[in-house]
Amino acid sequence: MKLTKEQYIRYSRQMILPELQGEGQEKIFQAKVLLVGLGGLGSPQALYLAAAGVGTLGLLDGDRVDLTNLQRQVVHSTDDLGSPKVISAQRRIHAINPEVEVRTHDERLTSQNAIGILSEYDIIVDCTDNFPARYLMNDACVLLGKPLVHGAIYRFEGQATVFYPAREGPCYRCLFPVPPSPGMVPSCAESGVLGVLPGVVGSIQATEVTKLILGAGRPLIGRLLFCDLLSTQFQELTIRRDPNCPVCGEEPSIRELIDYEEFCGLRAHEGEGLEGYGFQEGYGLIERPDLPYGLRVMELDQKMRAEEPLLFLDVREEWERSIYPFMDGIHIPYSKLHQEWEGLLPHKDREIVVCCLFGWRSREAARLLTSKGFKDVLNLEGGLEEWTLYQEESIPKKST
Numbered sequence: 494m495k496l497t498k499e500q501y502i503r504y505s506r507q508m509i510l511p512e513l514q515g516e517g518q519e520k521i522f523q524a525k526v527l528l529v530g531l532g533g534l535g536s537p538q539a540l541y542l543a544a545a546g547v548g549t550l551g552l553l554d555g556d557r558v559d560l561t562n563l564q565r566q567v568v569h570s571t572d573d574l575g576s577p578k579v580i581s582a583q584r585r586i587h588a589i590n591p592e593v594e595v596r597t598h599d600e601r602l603t604s605q606n607a608i609g610i611l612s613e614y615d616i617i618v619d620c621t622d623n624f625p626a627r628y629l630m631n632d633a634c635v636l637l638g639k640p641l642v643h644g645a646i647y648r649f650e651g652q653a654t655v656f657y658p659a660r661e662g663p664c665y666r667c668l669f670p671v672p673p674s675p676g677m678v679p680s681c682a683e684s685g686v687l688g689v690l691p692g693v694v695g696s697i698q699a700t701e702v703t704k705l706i707l708g709a710g711r712p713l714i715g716r717l718l719f720c721d722l723l724s725t726q727f728q729e730l731t732i733r734r735d736p737n738c739p740v741c742g743e744e745p746s747i748r749e750l751i752d753y754e755e756f757c758g759l760r761a762h763e764g765e766g767l768e769g770y771g772f773q774e775g776y777g778l779i780e781r782p783d784l785p786y787g788l789r790v791m792e793l794d795q796k797m798r799a800e801e802p803l804l805f806l807d808v809r810e811e812w813e814r815s816i817y818p819f820m821d822g823i824h825i826p827y828s829k830l831h832q833e834w835e836g837l838l839p840h841k842d843r844e845i846v847v848c849c850l851f852g853w854r855s856r857e858a859a860r861l862l863t864s865k866g867f868k869d870v871l872n873l874e875g876g877l878e879e880w881t882l883y884q885e886e887s888i889p890k891k892s893t
């Protein structure tokens with residue numbers, strides 16, 4: 494394809510990169526990328542991918558622009574209030590780069606439409622805010638053999654990775670076999686979110702999309718990147734494929750799309766589940782004023798100072814245990830607890846402190862054990878993150 498003079502000028506600053514040149518720009522022109530969700534994460538990606546000249550951008554979102562969106566969803570503007578997000582984003586994209594072909598899907602992703610829509614694109618980007626959509630996209634991408642560029646946010650923290658089993662990376666289910674119980678994950682509306690956070694995480698996703706298009710660099714396949722903007726720290730974890738994964742494993746049990754609302758307990762109610770480490774934007778749900786079994790970090794500190802004979806039960810998944818180290822105790826991943834809780838029976842009458850990363854899964858675990866007749870089960874509120882912060886704050890700083 495021959496570039497016009499205007500195209501040479503428009504893309505000159507990236508085409509002089511040795512990793513790009515004319516050939517790379519041609520790949521970008523040919524690329525078809527689907528953004529599922531045009532909220533905080535989708536916004537910066539729509540802007541950067543359009544500016545870079547991505548040939549076809551699919552926009553999927555059934556929502557309208559709302560005033561509370563504008564604090565972080567920078568693709569939309571005040572004039573767009575009430576408009577479909579896909580239309581608002583399309584306008585902005587064309588203002589930046591009229592050459593981009595925009596395909597709008599003003600609807601929700603469902604088990605019925607997912608395969609049809611996703612198969613039109615080369616790369617799928619998860620910019621959603623709810624678990625049914627996340628599992629649905631994951632399964633559809635695995636079935637179609639397409640890469641899924643994942644991003645998620647919570648307050649000041651975010652995560653990003655590329656799920657791509659066709660290139661030996663894990664899928665979302667390899668990491669989170671079970672979805673969270675409805676209401677266990679606070680939404681942006683409940684917990685707040687720093688506006689620039691989806692800008693950072695979305696920009697990382699856009700970078701990964703660009704690298705996948707170019708085949709350049711080292712993509713985030715098999716690596717999960719965490720960021721904490723409050724302390725400005727980035728951390729990387731190695732993540733691996735689970736050979737027993739129900740969708741990308743050696744003997745998959747999921748060979749077609751299922752009912753994801755039901756799978757995530759939104760219909761069945763009282764589903765067993767974990768929060769899936771899910772940083773979620775707008776997973777709007779049920780208030781839980783009662784937090785049973787709660788043990789605050791300072792209370793744990795007091796118990797430890799008093800040398801109470803506590804038994805610690807760590808319910809994190811294997812791969813996330815390196816994030817924060819914890820005391821000696823018993824480790825049973827939450828995803829296995831429903832099968833393996835009987836192993837704890839010898840400790841039935843002891844005081845057990847259950848912990849996970851943020852204290853949501855562990856609360857479910859405490860609920861489970863109590864229902865099985867365990868006498869004294871406590872949940873570490875705020876999880877190991879809160880505990881680690883508390884430890885750091887309470888240790889007097891050494892003078893340097």
Ligand SMILES: [Zn+2]
Pocket residue numbers: 658663664665666667668734735738739740741742
């Ligand atoms: Zn998998």
